[in-house]
């Protein structure tokens with residue numbers, strides 16, 4: 001099979017892959033952005049595009065028309081055994097603190113397609129294809145020069161594209177397609193540090209939840225995970241439950257995930273019951289795993305960088321990964337642009353990417369992990385909410401924190 005040669009191949013056109021493709025295409029590089037799905041495509045998600053992610057999306061050139069139907073969020077409601085905490089500051093201080101907060105709920109079907117379109121406008125070439133293999137590095141000429149062949153299957157059969165720069169951004173579980181990144185499954189030890197997450201999400205119509213607040217339900221029976229009701233225009237909502245995965249990835253809480261989701265969405269005693277009483281499901285619920293970070297994972301090899309959830313950049317407390325995906329993808333793209341300019345894409349020259357990602361995200365991911373372990377205990381969680389709930393500052397700081405998480 002004849003191998004086409006381009007400057008860069010990006011595997012996966014989610015937030016991380018699109019951001020990487022935009023960074024390289026804007027620098028004038030010929031980029032092929034490969035995804036096994038046809039866009040617009042659904043990705044099981046809470047669809048909460050936090051303030052950081054929104055800022056990145058704008059920087060990447062997402063079209064305003066795509067965002068316009070989805071209003072800015074004004075705050076959050078947190079339910080727990082103690083009752084409901086309304087984190088929606090109304091006063092002047094709150095308005096000042098939230099003035100730059102542009103968090104929204106936007107279905108990934110819409111958001112990711114708009115990002116892919118931005119990548120196309122920047123000059124990247126989107127192609128449909130399932131990547132089966134990223135071949136080992138072949139050096140040629142001087143040190144740091146060479147390339148990899150990316151092989152897969154597309155609508156027209158098998159394909160092979162060669163490039164000196166490859167970004168792996170295939171999301172959960174996708175690292176297996178690069179030889180150096182593969183960890184034997186047995187080594188994916190499930191520990192307190194690195195337990196994966198799992199979540200089920202569905203869309204509903206006729207939801208009575210507040211249209212400008214995201215709802216997090218931290219009631220005892222959902223712990224160590226949480227339930228959510230995230231509003232969509234016209235009385236719709238994205239409703240879901242996420243928890244930590246056990247060894248068989250079905251949820252390690254007291255009840256398997258599918259029962260938790262069923263109970264959350266249908267039980268009259270559920271904290272979401274009042275909002276969902278007259279609601280009807282809009283399509284089937286979907287379940288997907290999350291690579292909660294931080295994890296020891298190789299992010300750099302000759303001519304190759306790993307970004308987004310493939311690099312386990314997902315918050316272990318919140319499950320938020322879109323902002324991490326956008327920022328890490330952009331950083332990967334920028335790193336490769338610099339390396340291509342000096343014709344040295346060796347792992348040694350790309351190593352600053354791995355250090356930058358760890359420096360930038362690991363402290364935050366570790367802090368989320370510590371908070372997750374602390375709040376898993378219902379006694380501690382309820383004690384904290386009882387202590388902080390009545391304080392006026394909680395409304396402002398809580399809203400700012402929750403809207404800036406993703």
Ligand SMILES: Cc1cc2nc3c(=O)[nH]c(=O)nc-3n(C[C@H](O)[C@H](O)[C@H](O)COP(=O)(O)OP(=O)(O)OC[C@H]3O[C@@H](n4cnc5c(N)ncnc54)[C@H](O)[C@@H]3O)c2cc1C
Nearest residue numbers: 012014015016036045046048131170171199308309321322
């Ligand atoms: C139920 C659920 C709720 C979530 N809620 C939120 C939330 O509200 N806010 C938030 O910030 N984060 C949330 N997350 C996390 C978030 O969805 C991910 O962290 C984010 O999508 C990661 O972006 P990514 O670009 O790295 O990967 P993805 O978005 O997973 O994109 C990867 C892309 O790669 C493609 N791909 C994979 N393998 C191949 C292959 N072999 N060949 C070709 N293409 C391939 C896929 O088709 C996909 O399009 C949630 C996750 C789950 C599961």
